[in-house]
Amino acid sequence: MEASLCFALLVFFPAFTSTVVLPQKRSAQGHGSDLEIYSFHVDCKVTSRFAHNVLTSRMANRANASREVTFDVELPKHAFISNFSMTIDGKTYVGVVKKKEEAKQQYDQAVSRGQSAGLVKVSGRKMEEFKVSVNIAALSKVTFELTYEELLKRHLGKYELAIKVRPQQLVKHFKIDAHIYEPQGISFLDAHATFLTNDLAETVKKTLTQDKAHVVFEPTLDQQRKCPECSESILDGEFIIKYDVKREASAGDIQIVNGYFVHYFAPTDLPRMRKNVVFVIDRSGSMYGKKMQQTREALLKILEDIHEDDHFGLITFDSEVSTWKSTLVQATPEMVQQAKTFVGRITDRGATDINAAVLKGVEMLKISKEERKLPERSVSIIILLTDGDPTSGVTNLEQIQSNIKKGIEGLYTLYCLGFGFDVNYNFLEKLALENGGVARRIYESSDSALQLQGFYEEVATPLLQQVELQYPGNGVSDLTENVFRHYYNGSEIVVAGRISKNDLEILSVQIKAGAASSDLTLAAETPVEEQDEAVKKHKYIFGEYIERLWAYLTIQQLLSKAVSAQPEEREALNEKALQLSLNYNFVTSLTSMVVTKPEEGQTDRTMVAHKPTEAEQGDRVDFSHHGGGFGVGAAGVPFGPGGPLGRPQGGGFGVGAAGVPFGPGGPLGRPQGGGFGVGAAGVPFGPGGPLGRPQGE
Numbered sequence: 001m002e003a004s005l006c007f008a009l010l011v012f013f014p015a016f017t018s019t020v021v022l023p024q025k026r027s028a029q030g031h032g033s034d035l036e037i038y039s040f041h042v043d044c045k046v047t048s049r050f051a052h053n054v055l056t057s058r059m060a061n062r063a064n065a066s067r068e069v070t071f072d073v074e075l076p077k078h079a080f081i082s083n084f085s086m087t088i089d090g091k092t093y094v095g096v097v098k099k100k101e102e103a104k105q106q107y108d109q110a111v112s113r114g115q116s117a118g119l120v121k122v123s124g125r126k127m128e129e130f131k132v133s134v135n136i137a138a139l140s141k142v143t144f145e146l147t148y149e150e151l152l153k154r155h156l157g158k159y160e161l162a163i164k165v166r167p168q169q170l171v172k173h174f175k176i177d178a179h180i181y182e183p184q185g186i187s188f189l190d191a192h193a194t195f196l197t198n199d200l201a202e203t204v205k206k207t208l209t210q211d212k213a214h215v216v217f218e219p220t221l222d223q224q225r226k227c228p229e230c231s232e233s234i235l236d237g238e239f240i241i242k243y244d245v246k247r248e249a250s251a252g253d254i255q256i257v258n259g260y261f262v263h264y265f266a267p268t269d270l271p272r273m274r275k276n277v278v279f280v281i282d283r284s285g286s287m288y289g290k291k292m293q294q295t296r297e298a299l300l301k302i303l304e305d306i307h308e309d310d311h312f313g314l315i316t317f318d319s320e321v322s323t324w325k326s327t328l329v330q331a332t333p334e335m336v337q338q339a340k341t342f343v344g345r346i347t348d349r350g351a352t353d354i355n356a357a358v359l360k361g362v363e364m365l366k367i368s369k370e371e372r373k374l375p376e377r378s379v380s381i382i383i384l385l386t387d388g389d390p391t392s393g394v395t396n397l398e399q400i401q402s403n404i405k406k407g408i409e410g411l412y413t414l415y416c417l418g419f420g421f422d423v424n425y426n427f428l429e430k431l432a433l434e435n436g437g438v439a440r441r442i443y444e445s446s447d448s449a450l451q452l453q454g455f456y457e458e459v460a461t462p463l464l465q466q467v468e469l470q471y472p473g474n475g476v477s478d479l480t481e482n483v484f485r486h487y488y489n490g491s492e493i494v495v496a497g498r499i500s501k502n503d504l505e506i507l508s509v510q511i512k513a514g515a516a517s518s519d520l521t522l523a524a525e526t527p528v529e530e531q532d533e534a535v536k537k538h539k540y541i542f543g544e545y546i547e548r549l550w551a552y553l554t555i556q557q558l559l560s561k562a563v564s565a566q567p568e569e570r571e572a573l574n575e576k577a578l579q580l581s582l583n584y585n586f587v588t589s590l591t592s593m594v595v596t597k598p599e600e601g602q603t604d605r606t607m608v609a610h611k612p613t614e615a616e617q618g619d620r621v622d623f624s625h626h627g628g629g630f631g632v633g634a635a636g637v638p639f640g641p642g643g644p645l646g647r648p649q650g651g652g653f654g655v656g657a658a659g660v661p662f663g664p665g666g667p668l669g670r671p672q673g674g675g676f677g678v679g680a681a682g683v684p685f686g687p688g689g690p691l692g693r694p695q696g697e
């Protein structure tokens with residue numbers, strides 16, 4: 001019996017392997033192989049957290065006939081595109097940034113002519129896809145150049161520069177070249193990529209001196225090959241550079257260039273403040289299955305990490321609201337144990353009453369405070385996790401916002417985590433922003449629990465609250481936000497502004513904040529001239545970086561303020577953000593970039609880049625989501641035979657698994673449009689049936 005089974009396995013094993021379809025030799029994005037990317041350069045210059053990135057791709061049409069050539073890259077969601085050009089036959093066509101409404105007309109006209117005109121799409125958790133296609137005459141070349149800028153944000157003690165790499169063919173001259181200059185000095189530097197093999201990792205050159213870092217990655221054609229003989233590229237994923245800066249002065253670091261200043265404040269040597277946190281957890285029917293399980297998993301882990309002198313409360317809700325205890329309790333080992341038992345029993349059921357649940361959280365904090373259960377100096381936050389729209393109790397969104405704002409009275413901070421794509425992200429964002437917090441999307445994927453924990457980790461260690469940074473009233477103007485509710489360990493407070501007084505010699509700052517055991521006052525003075533000169537000397541500086549940083553930050557803050565402003569105020573905020581976007585050539589949610597290329601004997605070809613917002617993700621399609629051949633690949637398809645799957649074969653192409661640093665599974669989990677390929681993944685056993693069909697029984 002045993003022998004025959006063994007025999008059967010031997011017989012069938014070859015049949016099994018032969019059904020695994022190896023990826024076909026593919027040409028770039030379904031074009032003919034006569035389209036060659038002969039050079040692809042990523043140039044990053046980071047000056048004091050402000051990153052200026054230029055992607056340049058040179059392509060050639062080696063065919064006798066004209067061909068459609070596609071430039072397809074990704075950039076971080078928080079970045080603003082600030083330039084785009086294409087050079088064809090020695091002629092350069094430069095994108096023009098316009099007010100969004102104006103660009104929309106051109107966009108609509110192009111679409112009505114049957115041209116696909118949209119250039120930017122959301123692509124996964126952290127990235128946006130920029131894609132342009134143009135017709136190139138036979139035997140000619142094109143150069144695409146995209147510039148984008150972003151202020152790197154400090155998260156959990158580091159800055160991260162993420163470069164999406166996916167040339168989709170071997171590239172003769174491929175290079176990532178990143179220069180980082182941090183006047184404060186760089187404390188560590190790390191560069192890695194998901195796709196790097198050990199051999200390839202060794203070719204990444206990193207140099208670090210006191211205040212400068214340089215990272216170069218320049219694989220040869222052969223090093224790009226997935227295997228010695230194949231023409232498939234191994235370059236597929238994110239190349240990530242991480243670093244942090246040294247911090248010596250406790251009042252932070254001020255830099256001044258060309259009449260603008262930026263102040264970075266991120267003290268690390270403070271004791272933690274005690275915190276009171278209420279978790280408000282959705283257990284409505286839609287949380288059924290994996291989401292509920294991952295939420296439990298995350299909560300259990302968070303409970304393990306909760307600091308012993310913190311206080312916490314747990315609320316679960318569907319159409320009913322349940323509390324674990326009626327007030328917050330201190331996170332002693334016994335209490336944490338009890339809470340874990342409670343969490344282990346949370347199961348899904350019923351509808352979604354966000355209003356009652358959050359208000360319950362507020363009430364719990366208030367009662368606990370009244371009963372003097374909470375420490376005098378402590379930070380109080382509410383973390384709401386939900387995966388759907390309110391469907392029970394008060395369901396009018398504005399009413400809920402108003403109720404919660406009234407309830408919280410500015411006393412507590414509300415963070416909203418939207419699980420998946422059935423949430424009304426706009427609503428959650430507004431709710432959070434109105435109450436001093438932020439909203440975050442949790443992507444449905446195998447790592448959802450980690451995402452939840454990651455968020456908690458960011459707010460786990462408050463060091464300061466009510467942080468106020470003051471500069472001389474008659475010397476500076478156009479300040480970005482200078483009052484912050486909290487400062488969490490691992491993050492950073494950034495304030496920028498303009499020096500409005502010509503002869504200002506000293507820029508002074510005074511910082512006031514509530515700390516763990518007392519109120520804190522810090523002061524610092526920076527000589528304006530000297531600083532200016534010292535920083536200017538550096539060759540890495542692209543002149544006016546602080547001014548652009550200031551503009552970037554101002555626009556981001558205006559847009560986020562506009563989310564929760566009253567209509568009239570919103571208009572004013574948006575108008576201001578629009579003017580700045582136009583002045584600095586930034587593609588923001590209020591502007592668009594229009595690229596027009598005259599076509600011989602035809603109407604000009606117009607393409608428009610709109611910036612999608614987080615709320616427009618998922619199936620809430622914005623008007624740039626047109627054009628076929630776009631597939632969000634690999635959704636739910638972990639690694640399988642046949643290499644990286646989710647790589648559509650035929651016309652489309654996939655984004656997704658490739659750019660996802662957190663493991664398999666497409667970020668959006670929803671393939672859009674055509675061109676979705678899974679290769680042999682769905683056929684684990686191949687034809688011939690499962691292995692256990694013994695012959696000669």
Ligand SMILES: *[C@@H]1O[C@H](CO)[C@@H](O)[C@H](O)[C@H]1NC(C)=O
Binds near residue numbers: 064
């Ligand atoms: C391309 O041009 C060459 C030489 O002019 C010619 O021999 C060949 O047939 C052409 N190929 C195609 C596909 O037109």
Ligand SMILES: *[C@@H]1O[C@H](CO)[C@@H](O)[C@H](O)[C@H]1NC(C)=O
Binds near residue numbers: 082
């Ligand atoms: C955009 O790029 C083009 C082509 O490289 C260049 O001529 C132009 O000056 C750039 N525009 C801006 C605003 O940087």
Ligand SMILES: *[C@@H]1O[C@H](CO)[C@@H](O)[C@H](O)[C@H]1NC(C)=O
Binds near residue numbers: 157271272461489490
């Ligand atoms: C804050 O983070 C740093 C590391 O980034 C760590 O050394 C320090 O102990 C943390 N402070 C507290 C109070 O946890």
